[in-house]
Amino acid sequence: NAGVTQTPKFRVLKTGQSMTLLCAQDMNHEYMYWYRQDPGMGLRLIHYSVGEGTTAKGEVPDGYNVSRLKKQNFLLGLESAAPSQTSVYFCASRTDLLDNEQFFGPGTRLTVL
């Protein structure tokens, strides 16, 4: 089991460029999440999905879009990157049982110049 993997690990963008971050999990989990982590602000939820074909907004969704076309994959898109989107992005997944923990990927460090 690879668990939760994220692609790429690092990326540098110029303002206005677009990109897609890929999250994949091989644990057959229903729920998947995208977070961003900034110094002193903990984890903030961007978008999440409760199953294939579903997505929902989290705490800080503006400037991001997501898709969950396949159960194992959850894509995070930035259509027009801004310096404020410089952050470390984490993907996580879990089963649909309330008492189960989230499993996290290793993160993607994104810098927008």
Next chain:
Amino acid sequence: AQSVTQLGSHVSVSEGALVLLRCNYSSSVPPYLFWYVQYPNQGLQLLLKYTTGATLVKGINGFEAEFKKSETSFHLTKPSAHMSDAAEYFCAVSVLTSGTYKYIFGTGTRLKVLA
């Protein structure tokens, strides 16, 4: 509204000393509670969780936490700190409310262990 509060964004302890990281939550329904650890340049990993049953929960690496409903707390402790415990620690709550499922993280506490 549900929330999680971690008192102290930075905590320093000497090697061998007691580690105490505080977490308080607010919830109108019984929550499930979690502690995660994040080592530098890594994702979060589960330390321990409370679901039902015994209120004192033991986790990995010698950590434990006690669920105190009357105090709405779930503080994390370790009797003797080791240098390898230096990391950031996150408390989290999972709760079903009004038919909506929520998973809420605290803002984290960075633990520094002094030699």
